[in-house]
Amino acid sequence: MALWGKRKREEDAARLAKDDDLARRARAALVAADERIRTTSDELEFAVAELGESAARPVREGLEAVRTHLGEAFHLHQLNHDEIPDTAEELRTRNARIIQLCEWADDVLDERTSALKERIELARQSPQILERIRSDVERLRARLPLTRETVERLSGRYSTAALNRVAANPAEAEQLLEFALHSADISARRREARRPEEANVALETATEAVRRAETIIDGVEDFEIESLRAQSTLADVIADSRGDIVAARALTQPGLPHASEVTAAVAALEKALAALPAPGTPTDPFADLAVLREANAALDAAVDKARQRAARPLPSLEAVRHAVDAADHQTAVARSVIDGHRGYIGADARTRLAEAQRVRAEIEPLVIPEDTREQALLLARRVQQLANEALQAAQRDIDQGRYGGGDGWGGGWDDRRRPAGGDNMFGGIVGGLLLGGLIGDIFE
Structure with a gap:
């Protein structure tokens, strides 16, 4: 009993210490949250003065929400210290809620004020920023003569279409610099007139x-460098294209797989090469490079296709026709057996026959074109496989119905528990049909 009493006293002391720590944290959180509200209120007034009411509105709305919830926290703290006795659990629940409300308040104020920090910093540094804008305008204006000279020099080397990318750049830059100075002056005047929102908008506009x-x-300057790079790349692509044409000619001989496609791709690439401007003529290296790369890629694709077909020869039309005929023969056998003995036939055999007929309907348009002939051959083999499976399933159903005492699948029955019109030789007939189909396939 003494040991039990000691353990209980230790547990009570630990629980009391934990509750005391929770109460201390609740008091500290309440003080910190209240102080944060007061500090943020001061920052709000500065933000309104520097940025205007609309920019500071999110912070004001956040403060109102935080004050409302912090009122609940103060009320809970008051309940902890009124004259009405409280249980330990009640105190524990209230203190946990106070900490939760204070943490929420801190998160809300962090979120709302962080969005204004950058803009407030911008407002505080507006005199320095305006000075930097004016300095940047002068620096960039000093570059404009050289920029105009560069455009003039490039006009003798590149076509009008190519130069359209940068021909108007000097004039556009000059207009933007004038606009930047004008916006900077407006920003300064609006700030002096204590119209911070307009001043900040003008400052941001000038900076942009x-x-x-x-x-x-x-x-x-980037255009000049990229144009030189494009010309260098174009020279490499021209040399590569000529080599590709020489290599591709071996695949254009009549009778070779995809010879017509390779021939057409060679002609297109030769046309693209012939259309290139003569040396010394103003040109658009970007457009020339794009056209040549497209024609070169088309030839590469045609050559790859021809080589793949050469490595895997296209089945002949006769071979495909033979496979289709064999598939038709097997389908006809399966259909004849199933139609003639419907009383025995279950769902499996019927399903495979239906699938064979469905696949067969897809084959015919694929037989003649070279690109789809291989697919037609695969489908024909699939039809033959399905027809054979239908026959095998039909034979199982018939054997089970005849010798297994089954009730059949809806056909008539005679006194010997066989379908009306049935025949003990049926298994041999089906076997003969299957064997006949296989022999026919071998010797056709």
Whole structure:
């Protein structure tokens, strides 16, 4: 008993310490949440002054929601300290709820204020940003003469279609730089007039205009480099295409698989090569490269197709016709047996016969075209297999009905428990039909 009492006292002490720690955490969380609300309220006033009411509205709405829920937390804390006695479980539940509400409040304020931090920082640094915008405008304006010279130089080397990508870049960049300065001036005036929302919009617009202008100016230099790279690649593709044409001619001989397709692809690639501008003529290397690559890829595909067919010869029309005839013969045998002895035949044999007939209907359009002849051969073999399976299933059904005492599948029965018109020689007949079909296939 003494040992049990000691253990219980230790457990009570541990539970009491845990409850005390929970209560301490609840008080600390309540103080921290209340202080966070006060700090955020001060930040909200600054945000309204710097950014305007609409930008600060999400924070204001978050603060209102947090104040409402924190009121519940203060009420729960008050219940913990009123004159009405509480159980340990009641205190534990309230303190856990207080911590939950305070953590939720902190998360809400973190989410709402973080969205404003970048914009507030932008507003605080607006004088420096405006100065940087004006400096960037001057720097980029100094690059414009060289950009115009580059476009002029490129116009003698590349076609109008190619140069259309960058011909208007200098003028567009100049307009954007003018617009950036105008927006920067508007931002400064709106901030002096204490119209922060308009000032920030104008500041962001000016920043974006400078960024776009620099991208457009850089685009002219990038075009010159990429054009040289395209010309170098074009030379490699031309050499590769000529080598491919020489190699492909061996596959254009009449009678070879897909010779007509290879011949057409060779002609298309030769046409693309012939259409290339003469050296020294203004050209569009990007368009020339795209056309040549497409024709080269088409020839590669035709050559691969021809080589694959050569490695796996196309079945002859006679072989396909023979397989189709054999499939038809086997289907006819199966159909004759099933139609003549319906009283014995179950679902398996009927299903395989129906599937054989369905597959057979798909074959005929595939026999003549070379591209589908191999598929026709596979389908014909599938039909023959299904017909054979239908015959085997039919024979099992008939044997089971005749010798196994089955009730049949709806046919008439005579006094000897055989279908009306039945024959003990039927197994031999089916065997003869199967054997006849196989012999016919061998000697046709």
